[in-house]
Amino acid sequence: MTRINVKVNLSALKSVTQWQDSESGPIECIIIPIDNNYIYRGKSGLYLDLTAFEVRNPKEGQKDTHILKQSLPKEVYETLTEDEKRALPIMGNAMVVDVQGNDMPPPLEPKAKLPF
Secondary structure (H helix, E strand, C coil): CEEEEEEECHHHCCCEEEEECCCCCCEEEEECCCHHHCCEEECCEEECCEEEEECCCCCCCCCCCEEEEECCCHHHHCCCCHHHHHCCCEEEEEEEEECCCCCCCCCCCCCCCCCC
16 A cells, blocks of 8 residues: 655645634634635635645655645746746655554544644
8 A cells, every 4th residue: 555645835825824712722823815826625624735846856764755746727927938947845745654554653632632
């Protein structure tokens, strides 16, 4: 069985990080504008469309097998120059992991109860 571990850098999106009051005290939040980040409104949620590109020449010791870039709507992507396309930020990375038998790790237990 193959598993893919993915990490997404939400701060690569147009966003603001700020502290908000909550029932249990201040909590750090990230505010991500939907339209400014081309987040897709689907029937059952909001989706960030990403594409994984295989790392061509991985550095020694690098475990990541892919980088993630945002897939923009066709009408937006076609207006970009080649330099702008290459300059699109890397949104994260992915690593393909071969899992043998029941070597799947147990589900993570929450460390603390969320205040909302």
